[in-house]
Amino acid sequence: MPVSELDRIQLIDVPKARTALTFFRVMAVIVGIGLLLLVLELILHYGFHNEALAWWPQPHGLLFILYVAATANLGFKMRWDIPRMVGVILAGVVPFLSFYVEHRVSGTVKRELDGIEARKLNA
Numbered sequence: 515m516p517v518s519e520l521d522r523i524q525l526i527d528v529p530k531a532r533t534a535l536t537f538f539r540v541m542a543v544i545v546g547i548g549l550l551l552l553v554l555e556l557i558l559h560y561g562f563h564n565e566a567l568a569w570w571p572q573p574h575g576l577l578f579i580l581y582v583a584a585t586a587n588l589g590f591k592m593r594w595d596i597p598r599m600v601g602v603i604l605a606g607v608v609p610f611l612s613f614y615v616e617h618r619v620s621g622t623v624k625r626e627l628d629g630i631e632a633r634k635l636n637a
Contacts, residue, residue: 522593523626523630523633525593526591526592526593526627526630527591528627528630528631528634530591531588531591531592531623531627532627534584534587534588534591534592535588535620535623535624535627537584537587537588538584538585538587538588538616538619538620539616539620540584541577541580541581541584541585542581542584542606542612542613542615542616542619543613543616544577544581545574545577545578545580545581545606545612546606546609546610546612546613546616548570548573548574548577548578549574549606549607549608549609549612550609550610551567551570551574552570552571552574553609554567555567555568555570555571578606578607581603581606582603582606585599585602585603585606586599586603588619588623589602592623592626602615602619
């Protein structure tokens with residue numbers, strides 16, 4: 515049964531969602547930087563046969579898993595649908611896009627949480 519927007523908003527626990535947003539923001543920046551390092555590793559490895567960053571792909575994979583968990587955590591706390599969560603997760607695999615999506619998601623979630631808090635104070 516589809517949940518109305520009002521029901522979805524009433525189900526959001528604002529303090530927990532803010533904590534999830536902070537974790538998401540940190541992981542998005544870390545994974546964004548890590549992805550740039552991964553691109554550098556690939557350029558060094560295939561372009562110059564330099565193995566200076568050969569150790570990086572595995573830690574990056576672990577960090578990406580944490581990013582997926584952070585996105586899912588935020589998505590479930592904010593009552594997002596699965597396609598939205600998948601879209602945010604996929605943004606983490608495109609260099610520089612993760613920074614843009616983090617900025618957009620953070621702004622949207624902050625505005626939504628502020629609106630929920632304002633409604634609860636006025637109720």
